[in-house]
Amino acid sequence: MADKVILAYSGGLDTSVAIKWIQEKYGLDVITLTIDVGNERDFAAVKEKALKTGAIKALVVDAKQLFIDYFVFPALQANALYEGQYPLATALSRPLMVKLMVDAAAEEGATAIAHGCTGKGNDQVRFDVGIKTLAPNLKIIAPAREWGMTREETITYAEQHGIPVPITVNSPYSIDECLWGKAIECGILEDPWAEPPEDVFTWTKSLDKTPDKPTYIEIGFEKGTPTSYDSEVMNGVELVQTLNEIAGKHGIGRIDHIENRVVGIKSREIYEAPAATVLLQAHQALEAMTLSKDQLRFKQKVATEYADLIYNGLWFSALNRDLSAYILSTQRFVTGTVRMKLFKGHTNVVGRRAPKSLYNLGLATYDKGDQFDQSAAAGFIHLWGLPAQTQAQTQLLADIEGPLSLLAPEEPEEEP
Numbered sequence: 001m002a003d004k005v006i007l008a009y010s011g012g013l014d015t016s017v018a019i020k021w022i023q024e025k026y027g028l029d030v031i032t033l034t035i036d037v038g039n040e041r042d043f044a045a046v047k048e049k050a051l052k053t054g055a056i057k058a059l060v061v062d063a064k065q066l067f068i069d070y071f072v073f074p075a076l077q078a079n080a081l082y083e084g085q086y087p088l089a090t091a092l093s094r095p096l097m098v099k100l101m102v103d104a105a106a107e108e109g110a111t112a113i114a115h116g117c118t119g120k121g122n123d124q125v126r127f128d129v130g131i132k133t134l135a136p137n138l139k140i141i142a143p144a145r146e147w148g149m150t151r152e153e154t155i156t157y158a159e160q161h162g163i164p165v166p167i168t169v170n171s172p173y174s175i176d177e178c179l180w181g182k183a184i185e186c187g188i189l190e191d192p193w194a195e196p197p198e199d200v201f202t203w204t205k206s207l208d209k210t211p212d213k214p215t216y217i218e219i220g221f222e223k224g225t226p227t228s229y230d231s232e233v234m235n236g237v238e239l240v241q242t243l244n245e246i247a248g249k250h251g252i253g254r255i256d257h258i259e260n261r262v263v264g265i266k267s268r269e270i271y272e273a274p275a276a277t278v279l280l281q282a283h284q285a286l287e288a289m290t291l292s293k294d295q296l297r298f299k300q301k302v303a304t305e306y307a308d309l310i311y312n313g314l315w316f317s318a319l320n321r322d323l324s325a326y327i328l329s330t331q332r333f334v335t336g337t338v339r340m341k342l343f344k345g346h347t348n349v350v351g352r353r354a355p356k357s358l359y360n361l362g363l364a365t366y367d368k369g370d371q372f373d374q375s376a377a378a379g380f381i382h383l384w385g386l387p388a389q390t391q392a393q394t395q396l397l398a399d400i401e402g403p404l405s406l407l408a409p410e411e412p413e414e415e416p
C-alpha cells in the first residue's frame with residue numbers, strides 16, 4: 001500500500017490537477033480535504049469531483065463556526081487590519097486549514113500534506129510555516145510551486161487526464177472567499193491605474209444600484225464579541241452572513257489595496273468585506289465608550305502587531321498567545337449596543353450605549369447638570385504646560401527675534 005497525503009482541495013482546476021500530478025510524481029494515495037469557511041460551494045459536487053479525479057477518499061469539513069469563534073472574532077476584538085486596510089480574511093482562514101489538515105493527517109495515517117499554493121503568494125508561507133510548527137515530521141508538497149506549468153499547460157494536462165475543466169477557468173481573476181471577505185487578484189487588476197471593472201464584485205452592489213433609503217441596524221456586543229442583530233440573538237456565523245448580505249446591498253466594504261506581501265512583492269488586491277467593515281467600525285465605537293484613552297492608544301499598537309503576525313503566517317506562535325491575552329483582557333467591559341446607518345457605500349455609527357460606559361454626561365454637558373469643576377482647570381493647565389514653557393524660555397526663545405520664527409523649521413546645513 002502506498003503512503004498517503006492529505007491534499008487541501010478546493011475543487012478548482014489547480015487542486016484537481018494536483019490529485020493526478022501527485023499520484024504520478026510521488027506515487028502517493030491522495031486523500032482530499034475540503035474545508036468550508038463560508039466559501040459557499042456545492043460541497044457534494046466537490047467531493048464527487050475529487051473521487052472521480054482519483055482521490056482514494058474525499059473529506060469535507062464544515063469549519064464555519066470554528067473559523068468565526070477562534071479566528072475571526074479574536075481578530076475583530078483586536079481591530080486587526082493589515083496595513084490599515086485589509087481585514088485579513090484569507091490570512092485568518094489558513095491557520096485553521098492547517099490545523100484541520102494536520103488533524104486529518106494524524107487520523108488517516110498520512111505522511112505528507114499538499115496544498116495548491118504558488119511560489120509567489122502569502123498562502124504558501126502560512127501553510128508551510130503552520131505545518132512545520134504543528135507537525136514538523138510531515139512532508140510538504142506544493143505542486144503548483146514545483147511543476148512550473150503555465151495556465152495553458154495546466155489546462156492541457158487536465159484534458160489529457162480526463163479532468164473536467166470548469167468554465168470559470170476563463171475568468172481572468174483569482175478569487176478566494178470566506179465569511180470574513182473575498183479577495184480578488186489578477187487580470188486587469190494587476191494594472192494599479194485601472195479601476196476595477198464592475199464584474200469583479202459579487203458581494204457588493206455598485207452605488208448606482210444601492211437603495212435610495214438608508215438601513216439602520218443595531219449590533220449588540222458582549223465582551224467585544226457581537227452577539228445580536230436588531231435585538232435578536234444570533235450566532236456568529238449567522239450574524240456575519242446577515243451583515244455581508246445587508247451591507248453588501250448598500251455597496252459597503254469594497255477595498256482597493258496595494259499590499260506588501262511576505263515574499264517581497266507589492267500586489268494590487270481588491271477585497272469585498274461588508275460584514276468586516278461594519279463590525280470593525282461598530283466594535284471600535286463601543287471601545288471608544290468603554291476603554292480609557294491610554295488603553296485605546298496602546299491597543300492600537302497591539303492591533304498592528306497582531307495584524308502583522310496573522311498576515312505573516314505566524315498564527316501558531318507565542319507572540320499570538322501573549323497578544324491575545326492582552327486583547328482579551330481589554331474586552332471585559334466592551335459590552336453594549338451600537339447603532340449603524342448603512343447608506344450608499346458607507347457605514348456610519350450613529351448611536352452607542354454601554355452599561356459600563358466611561359462617557360459621563362455630568363462631566364461632558366454644557367447644559368445644566370454640569371458637574372465638571374471649571375475652577376480646577378487653570379491650575380491643571382499651569383502644571384501641564386510647565387515643561388513646554390520652561391523649555392521655550394531656556395532654549396527656543398533665548399536667541400531669536402520673535403516667537404513667530406518658532407513656526408519655521410530650522411534650515412538644514414548645506415551639504416559641503
Ligand code: ARG
Pocket residue numbers: 088089090091121122123174175176183185259269
Ligand atoms: N492578499 C491576500 C492575502 O495574502 C489575499 C490572498 C488571496 N489568496 C488566494 N489564494 N487567491 O491574504
